[in-house]
Amino acid sequence: MSTFLLEIVTPERLVYSEQVDSITARGIEGELGILPGHIPMVTPLQIAPIYIKNGKENKRVAIGGGFIEVRKDKVVVLAESAEFPESIDVDRARAAKERAERRLGSQSNQDHFDHRRAEIALQKAVNRINVYGK
Template sequence: MNTFLLEIVTPDRSAYSSEVNGVSVRGIEGDLGILPGHIPFITPLQVAPVRIKIGNEYTSIAVSGGFVEVRKDKVVILAESAEIETDIDIERAVAAKERAERRIVAVKSNQADIDFKRAELSLKKAMNRIEVHSKR
């Protein structure tokens, strides 16, 4: 079965490195499925799960934005943050989601001077982590 090397790197660490059969990411234009031999490209990523296929098994990683670079024999994801589904602290993710939702409500009701885009991004990140954790 054909494989390629997938590396997911954050500013702090190498979050993932393995030979895989396929990977799905969400770029700014939509979902992308990458298989061995894919045409090379680079695109920005949205805050969304990265789905990895090895044989008949799937793993998800919560990625917070960044870029994907597809090369001839290697795919590199440069992400702000990346958490494997088994490493996600679900209580912390739920608490972050609730905080972000409160901030958004406060901004909309003009009760607080909080950056709406920042609160919205925090909410997307928390919901991404919760989604990845619940699909394990």
């Protein structure tokens, strides 16, 4: 079976760079399954896990939004944040989730921008907790 190079990059560093069999990511318009030879494309990513398949090994990464670029023999994920389960501080993620839920619950004096920031913070926290826990 053929493979392709997957690179996951955040503003801080190169998080992952390996040959893989396939990945599954969630784009703005839905789930994307990417195999070798996929048509080139660029699309925004939702705050959601990316699933990596490499032989019998399956990995997942909590992605905090960004873009995916599919090239002929390489896929680049430009992510705002990217964390493997072993690097997630689940207590910190749970605390962030609770803070975001409190902010959303007391929205009477919030403007639209603060509300949206709280929603995004909640999505990121839940994504991290889910990737950590599976």
